[in-house]
Amino acid sequence: MSVPPGAEPTLWELHRAVSQLREDLRGDLAQLAARLDHVVTEDVYRADQRVVEQRIGQVEAGLASLRSEHEQVVERGAQQRREDQAQAAATRRLVISSFVSPLLVMTLQxxxxSHGSAS
Structure with missing residues (x-):
């Protein structure tokens, strides 16, 4: 609305400008009310945060338990592997001694x- 310099607006123009401001204000308030419908109170937010922290604590405890179980399984596997290697070494020694001993005895005989018959 363009008003020539020095001219004052009429009452009708003032009424129309105030009405337009009022409509703009209503629209802005409606948008604000719509946004406030999605806002939660501080108590609800804190309660939700406590629940989230409890869940995170439970997950951390579960992970710690799983980590401990994994370490135990790995240690048992390593212990079993050492026992199997010791058993395999003992078996090899037994097999070698069961073949080598008779050969030595036979060679000695x-x-x-041969030396006893030559004399």
Whole structure:
């Protein structure tokens, strides 16, 4: 609305400007009310945060438990592997000694037999 310099607005123009301001204000208040419908109180927010912290604590406790169980399983696996290696070494020694001992005894007997018959 353009008013020539020095001219004052009429009452009708003032009424129309105030009405327009009132409509703009109503629209802004409606938007504000719509946004406030999505706002929660501080008590509700804090209660929700406590629940979230409890859930996080439970998840952390579960992870700690799983980590402990995993470490125990790994340790048991390592212990079993060491026992299996010791058992395999003992078996190898037994097999080697069961074949080598008779060969040594037989070699000794042959040597004694060959030297004993020459005299």
């Amino acid at each position: 042959l040597w004694l037999a």
